[in-house]
Amino acid sequence: MPKNKPSRPTIGVIMPMLSGFYMGELSATCRQLAKQNNANLVIIRSGEQRDFDLDVSLNHLDALLVVLHCASDRLVKKALAKNIPVISLAASYSPLPVEQFCSTQRAGIEALYDWLYTNGHTQIGFCGDLSVNDIRSRFKAYQDSLSKYHHIYQSEHVFCVENCALSGGREAALAFIERKSDCSAVICATDQNAIGMIEQLQHLGWKVPEQVAIVGVDNIFLGKQTHPQLTTVDQQLESLANQAFQRALQRIAGDPFQHEIHHISQKLVVRESCGNTNTNNRTNETQGSIRHALTNVRGLSPAELFESFYAQAKNGFNSILDTHGLYGSGFDWACMATYHSGQLEVTDWAERGYIKPQITLKAESDSYGLSAFPQLNSDEHFMATIIPISTGQKSHWRLLAIVDSLQGEDCVASQAMFNNYLDMLSLFIERDELLKTSQLRQKNAQQLLQQLKVVSNSSNDGIWDWDLKTNTLHWNSRLIKMLGMDDDLETKHFDCDQLFEHIHTEDLEELEKQIQSHFLNNTPFKTQFRMRKFDDTYIWVQANGSAVRDSNGKAVRFIGSMTDITEQRESAAKIHHMAYFDSLTGVANRRKAIEEITAHIDNKPTQLKAVMLMDLNRFKMVNDSFGHHVGDALLCHVAREITQVLGSKHTIARLGGDEFLLFCSVANVEQANEMAQKILRSIEKPMLYSQIKVSSQGSLGMAIYPSDASSTEELIKNADIAMYRAKQQGGGKYLRFSPDMHKESSKFIALEQRLSKAIDDNKIDIYYQPQMCNKSGKIVATEVLARWFCPINGQIPPSKFIPVAEISGLIEKLGKQVFTKVCEDISHSKLLQGLNQISINISARQLTQPDFANLIINTINDYQLPASLFCLEITETAAFTDYDQSLRSLKKLSSVGISISLDDFGTGFSSLSLLKNLPLSEVKIDRSFILDMTLDQSNLEFVSSMILMGQSLGYRVVAEGVETKEHVKQLSSLGVDLLQGYYYSKPLPLDKFTIKYQEQYSNEALKLLIE
Structure with missing residues (x-):
C-alpha cells in the first residue's frame, strides 16, 4: 500500500556524480523542480560504483529516483519494502516493480542520419565502443537507417573503438586514414568520440567538415567549444528529469505502479561539424533552460x-x-x-x-541510524546532499552531508x-x-x-611455498627435519618434482586430483598422504594449503603447511578397531553389524537373511550377585558358544550390555527357526568361573529380510519387538516378528495414548542439567532433558517414553513442542541467554524429515534468538537412518551457526569416516565409559583415546555421567573440555536451575544476567 501523502513530500535521488553535462543537468533540474513543487530533495552521490548499497537517508524519503542503475538491487528492494516508490532513469530493474524513464537512443541516430542524407551524404560511417549496451542500441539504429535509404552495409565504414572517450575518437581517426576511407560523414556514438576524431584528423591535416563531416551524440558542454562546433543529439535530460520527478509526485499521491517504459524523445542540435553553413538551421539552447544556465557561467575562467x-x-x-x-x-x-x-x-x-x-553524536537506535542520517526537519523546505x-x-564509510534551504x-x-x-x-x-x-x-x-x-x-608444522611459474618449492627447517634431511642443509628449495618422488605411489593420483581441483575450482585443499623419509621409512602427513592468484584468477603460488600425523593415524587405527569390535567379547559391535546389514540390503536386495536380537534373562541378577567380573565372563562365554554354533559365515555382534545381534544367512524361514533354537540351547551350557558355576538363558526375536522389513532400522526394531514378546512368554523362547505384535501389546498402546494426551495438554516438562567448563569450573552450557509425570504411571523416564514416541510417530510433535518450550524459556531467562550453548537431543525420525532443518531455524528466528546458542545432539543411529537426508539437514543447520554434537560417543560404532563427513563441533563420551574408568586402567586409557581423537579432529569433548570427585579429577587431568553429571547437579526445572546457579555463582556478572 502507498504511504499516506505527506504535507511536504521528500524525493530522493541516487546518482553517480553531482556535476558534469549529464549529472549536472539532472541535479540542477531536480533542485528547480523541488522548489517549484514545494518538495524536499535529498541527493545521494553514489560515486562510480554500480551497486551502491548504503540505505543512507532512506527513512526520510517518500519516493526515490535512481540514475543509471547505480543503486544495488538489495537497496531498491529495501526501499520498496518501506513502501517507497522507486523510479529508474536510463536503466532497467526488471522484474522489480520499478518504473523506467529513458531517452530514446534510436531516435537520435536516425535524426543524425536523416540530416546527413538530406545534406547530400550517402557514404556514412559509424564510430563507437560496441561493448557498451547503449552504443550497441545506437549501432542497430545506424544499421536500420542504412536499410531505410537502401545503402549497403560496409564493415570498413564501422570504426570499433575501445572506449567512449576522446582517445576512442583519436583511435577511429587513425583507422579512418589507414583505411583510406571513402566516408563523407561519420556518426560517432558519443560526443567525446566525435571531438577526439575531429582533433586527430585536424592534427593530421584534414579539414572538418569540408573533407569529412563528423557528428556525435550527447550534446556535452565541450561540443559547443570545439572548432568547428559539434553537431549532435541532445538527450533532453531536463525533460527526462521533469517527467520522472512529476511521476514520483503522482506515485506519492497514490497513483499505482505502471509497467510501460516512459520514453523521452531526443533533439537534433545542428552546428558546423556536419557541414551546415546556413545559420538559420543552427540550434541553440532555449533561453531560460537549465542547460542554457549551465553553459553560460560568467565571472571566472x-x-x-x-x-x-x-x-x-x-x-x-x-x-x-x-x-x-x-x-x-x-x-x-x-x-x-x-x-x-x-x-x-x-x-x-x-x-x-x-x-x-x-560535536559528537552517536547513533544508538534506529531513530538516528544510517537510514535517518542526517537529522532533517521535515517542516523546513530543504535540499540535502549526501556524499558517502x-x-x-x-x-566503514565517511559520510558528508550538506543541507541548504x-x-x-x-x-x-x-x-x-x-x-x-x-x-x-x-x-x-x-x-x-x-x-x-x-x-x-x-x-x-x-x-x-x-x-x-x-x-x-617455532611451529611444529612444515611450511612450504610452491612457485608455480618456476616449479620451485621453498620450505622451512621443520619440513627438512620431518623428512629426516640433514639439519645443516644449505638449500631450502628445489624443484617440486623432487618432492613428489617422496610421496607414496598409492596416494599420488588422489593428491594430484585435489591440487588440480583447488587450482581450477577453488575447492579447499586439505588432505592426508604418506611421504617417504630419507631413511626410506614412511610417515603420514596432513597438508593444508591455499593458492595465491593473479588479477585474472590464475594460481601463481601455492602456500601451505604439513603436519606429521603418524601417531594420530596409529591411534585412529586402534580406535577404528575398537569402533568395529567389542572390546570385551571380541565379536563385532553395533556399528559393524549395521554396516553389514545395510550393505546386504544395498547389494543383494532379494537375498534372504535373518536378523536376530537376543538378550540374557536375569543377567542383572548375575552382576548383582557375583559382581561385574563374573558378568563379563558370562558375556564372553555366551559369545564363544554362539560363535561355535554359527561359525564365520554369519555376523555375531554385541550391541551393549547383555544384548546380541546375529545376522545370519539362511535359505528359508525353517532354517532360521532351527538356527535360533540351536543358539538358545548353546548358551544354556553352564559356565565355570573362579569356582562359580553360572547358567544362562536367552530370549530371541527375529525378523526375516526382506519379508518382515526392507531397511536396517526396521529389521532391528522388528526383531527387538519380537524379542520383547518372547521375553514376555518366558525364558528360552524365540519368536519371529509379525505385524500384529504392536497391536497385541496393550501396555504399549495405553502408554502411547497417555503420551499423546500429555503432549496435547502440554504436560511434558523441560529440565536443565549444567555442563561445566573443565578449566574454570563454571557453568558454561546446559543440556535440555524432557520429563513426563503421568497421573497413572507416575514419573516415566525418557528411555521409556521416547521409544514409544518414535514407534508411534509422536516424536515429531513431541520434538517440536520441546524445542518451542526451550526457545520460550531462553527468551525469558537471562541466565540461559548468557550461556555459551544449550544442547537439545534430536531423534532419528526428526532428523530424517525433509523440513526438519527449516522448522528448527524458523522457530529460532521467531523468537529472535541467536542460532549459535543452540547445539543439537544426535546419535550415530539417527545419522544412519537416512544418511543423505540427515547430512543435508545437518549441513543446513550448521550453515546458520547451530552446533552439532555426536551423543553416546564411544559406545562401539564410531568411525573416522562418520566424524569427517558430519558437520560436527562436539562429541559426548558415553556415561558407561565414565562410570567404569576408575575401575580399570584399560577403561581409563580408552576414555583418554576418545578425548585425544575428538580434540585432534577439532571437536569440543564433553564427558557425561560424571558422578564422583574421582571422575572429575581424572577427566580434568585428561583435558576434557566440559563435564556433566550428578556430581554437579541432577536435571532441574528452570526455576530451580536458576536459583541454584544464582546462589553458587554470586559474582556480579552472573547476578546481572539473572536479574
Missing part, C-alpha cells in the same frame, strides 16, 4: 574555476565554509560522520559560517560550481581515507609478516 576548486577541496571539510564567498552558493549547515560496523558518529560540524567544536565516501575498508532565489550556475566543488572535495577526502587505510594495512602486513616468521620458526 575555466582555469580560475579549476584552481579554485582544487585549492578549496584539498583543504578538506573545513573548506566548505568559504564556498559562499567564492561560488555564491549558500548552505544552512553541513556535517561529516563516520559509519563503521553499524555505528554512526558525527565528527565535524559547520553551520552558517563557523565550526561547532568537537569509501575508506577502502568493508562496512530551497526558499528564496537560486542561481543555477552558482549551484553548479558548488556541485563541482563537492565532487572534487569527495575525491580529496576519499584519497586521504584510502591513504590512511593503505598505511594501516601496510603496518598490519609488516606486523603479520613478523608474526609469521616467528610462527614459521
Whole structure:
C-alpha cells in the first residue's frame, strides 16, 4: 500500500556524480523542480560504483529516483519494502516493480542520419565502443537507417573503438586514414568520440567538415567549444528529469505502479561539424533552460574555476565554509560522520559560517541510524546532499552531508560550481581515507609478516611455498627435519618434482586430483598422504594449503603447511578397531553389524537373511550377585558358544550390555527357526568361573529380510519387538516378528495414548542439567532433558517414553513442542541467554524429515534468538537412518551457526569416516565409559583415546555421567573440555536451575544476567 501523502513530500535521488553535462543537468533540474513543487530533495552521490548499497537517508524519503542503475538491487528492494516508490532513469530493474524513464537512443541516430542524407551524404560511417549496451542500441539504429535509404552495409565504414572517450575518437581517426576511407560523414556514438576524431584528423591535416563531416551524440558542454562546433543529439535530460520527478509526485499521491517504459524523445542540435553553413538551421539552447544556465557561467575562467576548486577541496571539510564567498552558493549547515560496523558518529560540524567544536553524536537506535542520517526537519523546505565516501575498508564509510534551504532565489550556475566543488572535495577526502587505510594495512602486513616468521620458526608444522611459474618449492627447517634431511642443509628449495618422488605411489593420483581441483575450482585443499623419509621409512602427513592468484584468477603460488600425523593415524587405527569390535567379547559391535546389514540390503536386495536380537534373562541378577567380573565372563562365554554354533559365515555382534545381534544367512524361514533354537540351547551350557558355576538363558526375536522389513532400522526394531514378546512368554523362547505384535501389546498402546494426551495438554516438562567448563569450573552450557509425570504411571523416564514416541510417530510433535518450550524459556531467562550453548537431543525420525532443518531455524528466528546458542545432539543411529537426508539437514543447520554434537560417543560404532563427513563441533563420551574408568586402567586409557581423537579432529569433548570427585579429577587431568553429571547437579526445572546457579555463582556478572 502507498504511504499516506505527506504535507511536504521528500524525493530522493541516487546518482553517480553531482556535476558534469549529464549529472549536472539532472541535479540542477531536480533542485528547480523541488522548489517549484514545494518538495524536499535529498541527493545521494553514489560515486562510480554500480551497486551502491548504503540505505543512507532512506527513512526520510517518500519516493526515490535512481540514475543509471547505480543503486544495488538489495537497496531498491529495501526501499520498496518501506513502501517507497522507486523510479529508474536510463536503466532497467526488471522484474522489480520499478518504473523506467529513458531517452530514446534510436531516435537520435536516425535524426543524425536523416540530416546527413538530406545534406547530400550517402557514404556514412559509424564510430563507437560496441561493448557498451547503449552504443550497441545506437549501432542497430545506424544499421536500420542504412536499410531505410537502401545503402549497403560496409564493415570498413564501422570504426570499433575501445572506449567512449576522446582517445576512442583519436583511435577511429587513425583507422579512418589507414583505411583510406571513402566516408563523407561519420556518426560517432558519443560526443567525446566525435571531438577526439575531429582533433586527430585536424592534427593530421584534414579539414572538418569540408573533407569529412563528423557528428556525435550527447550534446556535452565541450561540443559547443570545439572548432568547428559539434553537431549532435541532445538527450533532453531536463525533460527526462521533469517527467520522472512529476511521476514520483503522482506515485506519492497514490497513483499505482505502471509497467510501460516512459520514453523521452531526443533533439537534433545542428552546428558546423556536419557541414551546415546556413545559420538559420543552427540550434541553440532555449533561453531560460537549465542547460542554457549551465553553459553560460560568467565571472571566472575555466582555469580560475579549476584552481579554485582544487585549492578549496584539498583543504578538506573545513573548506566548505568559504564556498559562499567564492561560488555564491549558500548552505544552512553541513556535517561529516563516520559509519563503521553499524555505528554512526558525527565528527565535524559547520553551520552558517563557523565550526561547532568537537560535536559528537552517536547513533544508538534506529531513530538516528544510517537510514535517518542526517537529522532533517521535515517542516523546513530543504535540499540535502549526501556524499558517502569509501575508506577502502568493508562496512566503514565517511559520510558528508550538506543541507541548504530551497526558499528564496537560486542561481543555477552558482549551484553548479558548488556541485563541482563537492565532487572534487569527495575525491580529496576519499584519497586521504584510502591513504590512511593503505598505511594501516601496510603496518598490519609488516606486523603479520613478523608474526609469521616467528610462527614459521617455532611451529611444529612444515611450511612450504610452491612457485608455480618456476616449479620451485621453498620450505622451512621443520619440513627438512620431518623428512629426516640433514639439519645443516644449505638449500631450502628445489624443484617440486623432487618432492613428489617422496610421496607414496598409492596416494599420488588422489593428491594430484585435489591440487588440480583447488587450482581450477577453488575447492579447499586439505588432505592426508604418506611421504617417504630419507631413511626410506614412511610417515603420514596432513597438508593444508591455499593458492595465491593473479588479477585474472590464475594460481601463481601455492602456500601451505604439513603436519606429521603418524601417531594420530596409529591411534585412529586402534580406535577404528575398537569402533568395529567389542572390546570385551571380541565379536563385532553395533556399528559393524549395521554396516553389514545395510550393505546386504544395498547389494543383494532379494537375498534372504535373518536378523536376530537376543538378550540374557536375569543377567542383572548375575552382576548383582557375583559382581561385574563374573558378568563379563558370562558375556564372553555366551559369545564363544554362539560363535561355535554359527561359525564365520554369519555376523555375531554385541550391541551393549547383555544384548546380541546375529545376522545370519539362511535359505528359508525353517532354517532360521532351527538356527535360533540351536543358539538358545548353546548358551544354556553352564559356565565355570573362579569356582562359580553360572547358567544362562536367552530370549530371541527375529525378523526375516526382506519379508518382515526392507531397511536396517526396521529389521532391528522388528526383531527387538519380537524379542520383547518372547521375553514376555518366558525364558528360552524365540519368536519371529509379525505385524500384529504392536497391536497385541496393550501396555504399549495405553502408554502411547497417555503420551499423546500429555503432549496435547502440554504436560511434558523441560529440565536443565549444567555442563561445566573443565578449566574454570563454571557453568558454561546446559543440556535440555524432557520429563513426563503421568497421573497413572507416575514419573516415566525418557528411555521409556521416547521409544514409544518414535514407534508411534509422536516424536515429531513431541520434538517440536520441546524445542518451542526451550526457545520460550531462553527468551525469558537471562541466565540461559548468557550461556555459551544449550544442547537439545534430536531423534532419528526428526532428523530424517525433509523440513526438519527449516522448522528448527524458523522457530529460532521467531523468537529472535541467536542460532549459535543452540547445539543439537544426535546419535550415530539417527545419522544412519537416512544418511543423505540427515547430512543435508545437518549441513543446513550448521550453515546458520547451530552446533552439532555426536551423543553416546564411544559406545562401539564410531568411525573416522562418520566424524569427517558430519558437520560436527562436539562429541559426548558415553556415561558407561565414565562410570567404569576408575575401575580399570584399560577403561581409563580408552576414555583418554576418545578425548585425544575428538580434540585432534577439532571437536569440543564433553564427558557425561560424571558422578564422583574421582571422575572429575581424572577427566580434568585428561583435558576434557566440559563435564556433566550428578556430581554437579541432577536435571532441574528452570526455576530451580536458576536459583541454584544464582546462589553458587554470586559474582556480579552472573547476578546481572539473572536479574
